[in-house]
Amino acid sequence: MIDNLLVAKHSLTKPIRLAPKLKVLLFVLIALATVLSSASVTLAGLCLYAGYFWRCSGLRFGYSFKRLMAMDVIVVFTVLLIPFSVQGEVLFTIAGFAVSVAGCEMALIIIIKANIVMLAVMSLTAGMDSTVFSQALHDLGLPRRFSILMQFTVRYIGVLHHEFTRLRQAMLVRGFKPCNSLHTWRSYGYLLGMLVVRSFDRAERILQAMKCRGFNGQFLIKQKSNINRQQRLVFSGYLLVLAVITAYPLLTAL
Amino acid sequence: MHIADGVLSTPVLVVGIALSAIGTAIGLRKLQDAQIPFAAVLSACFFVASLIHFPLGPSSVHLVFSGIIGLLLGWVAFPVILIALILQAVFFSFGGIVVLGVNCLNMALPAVVIGLLLRPLRNKISPRVLGFLAGSSAIVLTGTLVSLSLYLSGDAFVSTANAVFIANLPLAALEGIIASFVIVFINKVKPEVLNGVQHHD
Numbered sequence: 001m002i003d004n005l006l007v008a009k010h011s012l013t014k015p016i017r018l019a020p021k022l023k024v025l026l027f028v029l030i031a032l033a034t035v036l037s038s039a040s041v042t043l044a045g046l047c048l049y050a051g052y053f054w055r056c057s058g059l060r061f062g063y064s065f066k067r068l069m070a071m072d073v074i075v076v077f078t079v080l081l082i083p084f085s086v087q088g089e090v091l092f093t094i095a096g097f098a099v100s101v102a103g104c105e106m107a108l109i110i111i112i113k114a115n116i117v118m119l120a121v122m123s124l125t126a127g128m129d130s131t132v133f134s135q136a137l138h139d140l141g142l143p144r145r146f147s148i149l150m151q152f153t154v155r156y157i158g159v160l161h162h163e164f165t166r167l168r169q170a171m172l173v174r175g176f177k178p179c180n181s182l183h184t185w186r187s188y189g190y191l192l193g194m195l196v197v198r199s200f201d202r203a204e205r206i207l208q209a210m211k212c213r214g215f216n217g218q219f220l221i222k223q224k225s226n227i228n229r230q231q232r233l234v235f236s237g238y239l240l241v242l243a244v245i246t247a248y249p250l251l252t253a254l
Numbered sequence: 255m256h257i258a259d260g261v262l263s264t265p266v267l268v269v270g271i272a273l274s275a276i277g278t279a280i281g282l283r284k285l286q287d288a289q290i291p292f293a294a295v296l297s298a299c300f301f302v303a304s305l306i307h308f309p310l311g312p313s314s315v316h317l318v319f320s321g322i323i324g325l326l327l328g329w330v331a332f333p334v335i336l337i338a339l340i341l342q343a344v345f346f347s348f349g350g351i352v353v354l355g356v357n358c359l360n361m362a363l364p365a366v367v368i369g370l371l372l373r374p375l376r377n378k379i380s381p382r383v384l385g386f387l388a389g390s391s392a393i394v395l396t397g398t399l400v401s402l403s404l405y406l407s408g409d410a411f412v413s414t415a416n417a418v419f420i421a422n423l424p425l426a427a428l429e430g431i432i433a434s435f436v437i438v439f440i441n442k443v444k445p446e447v448l449n450g451v452q453h454h455d
Contacts, residue, residue: 031351035259035267067347074348075258078404081413106410113260118347125344133344145282145290150337152294153301157341160295160302180309185428189435192303192319196296196326196436197444203295207288216287 016056016124019227020136022235023124029239030120033246034113043112045245050116053123067122068115075114079107130154156202163198167191256342257357257400259350263407270356270403277332277362284329292451296326297334304338310428317429320396321388322436324365325373326450331365332358356403364395369450376448381441382434389433390426397422 016023034046054064083091086103093099125133131151138147171187178184227235244251262270285293300319307314323331336358342348349357368388376384400422401415440447 028351031259035352036264071258071347071349074256075261078258078261078414081417082410085413086410103410110258110260114258114350117259117350117352121344121351122347130341130345143279143282145285145287146278146333146337148290149282149285149294149297149333150340152290153297153334153337154341156295156298157301160298161305164302164306178309182431184309185431186435188306188308189432190439192432193436193439193443195299195303196322196440197447199295199299200292200444200447203292206291206295210291 016053017234018231018238019139020128020132021139022227022231023128024133024136024140026235026238026242027121027124029242031117033242034116034120037246037249038109039249040109042245042248043109043116045248046116047112049241049245050120050123054119057123057126059123059126064119064122068118071114071118072111075111079110082107082110156199159202160195160199164191164195167194256339256349257353257360257403259353261407261411262353262356262403266403266406267352267356270353270359272355274332274336274355274358274362277329277359277366278336281329281332281334285333289330289451293327293330293334296323296451297337300334301338301341308428308432310424315425315428317425317432318361318393318396319389319429319433319436320361320365321368321390321392321429322385322433324367324369324392325376325384325388325437326369326447327365328369328373328450329366330451331369332362335362335365360396360399360403363399364392367395368392373450381437381448385434385437386430388437390430393422393426393429397426 018026030046030050034043037043037046083099083103083106084097086100086106088100088102090098091101091104128136131154134147134150134154137150138144168191171191176187178188300323303319304316307316320331320335323334327334336354339349339354339357339361343351343354368391372384372388379387397419401419404411404415404418437448
C-alpha cells in the first residue's frame, strides 16, 4: 500500500495532458460538484465524467475496484442504519423494523457520491507520486511549510515503515504471536515507543545534516510548472463540461 | 473514523473546513523551520503506526494515536493530521475530499485539547496514567465529534451517530492501554521526547 505513495507505477495509455496542479484543482472541483448536487441526472453525468477520466488513466479494473471496495466497506457501515431511520413508504420489514424507500434512496445516493469522488481522485492522480502532488499543492497556493512538511512526511513514511518491519521481525523470530492479551498490547506499545524514540533520534540527525547544507526553510523547486496554451484550453474544456453537467437541472428548469 | 464524501450536510462541511483551516494556520505558525524534521518524522511515525492492525475481540482494529500526537506536537497536530488524511484520501482512497476539513477537525481538535490539558501535567502524574488519559480521551472526544457531525447533518443519521459513539468506546479503552505503554516506554528510554517538538531547538 505504501508503494502507492512513493512511486507512480502506472503507465498512462491516454494521458490527460494537464499540469499536476490543474489535475488537483479539477478533482477538487469534481468533488465539490458531486457533494453539492442532488439531482440524479447530474450524478449520472458526473459518474460518466469520472468514468471518462478513469478510462484515460489506464488504471487496471481489478486494482481500481479493490481500492473503491476498501472505501465502500466504511461507507456501507455509515449508511447501514439510514433505511431504518428515515420515515416514509415501507419497502419491507426486517425483524419488525421497517425499511423505507426514501431511506434506501438516500443511502444509495451517498454510496454513489462517495464512489464518484474517489474514482475521479484516483484517476486524476494516477501516475502522480506524492512529491509531485505536494508540489502541486504548493503551486495552488498552500503555505510553503505545509508542502515541505508533506514532502518530508512522505520521505520518512517509507523509512519508518522499514524500521517498523525490522522491529516486528525481531519480535516474530523471538516467538511473538499477536492475540487478545495484555502481553500483545504491551509489546506493541513498546514497539511503537521505540519507533517514536528512533524517529526523534533520526530527526536530530536530519536537522544536523540540513544545517550542514545551509537549509533556510526554502522550498527547492525541481522544475517550474508552466501551463501552456494547450493545457489551458483542455482545462477550460473540462471545466465547461463539468459546469454543464452541474447546471443541467437548472438549465432544463428554465 | 473516516467519514466519506456525500454523507454530511453543507453547513457541517463548511464549518469543518473553516475550523480546520484556522487550526492548520495556527499549527504552521507555531512550527519553526528547525522543527520541521521533528514534526515530519513523527508524522511519518504515526502514519506507519496507524497502518498496524491490532487484534480486538474477534476482529482487528487500527489505532490513530491522536492523543500522543497532541502531547508531542501540540497545535502542530493540525497540519500533521491533515497531511496524513490528504495522503490517505488521495493515495489509498480512504475518506473523502470535501469532507477532509471535518475529518481533520474531528481528529486534530481532540489532539490539541489533550496536548494543552495534559502536557502541563506530564511531570506531575505517572506516565502510565498520562498515556492512558491521552490515548483514551482523544478517542472518546473524536467519537463524540464524529457523532456530532453526523447528528447535525440530519435526522437520518441519529441512530448512526449513536452507533459510532458506542463503537468507539472499546477502541478508546484499547488505545488508552497501548498509549500508556508507549508513554511508559518513552519515559524510561528518552524522557526528553515528552517535552514535545516545540521545546526542541
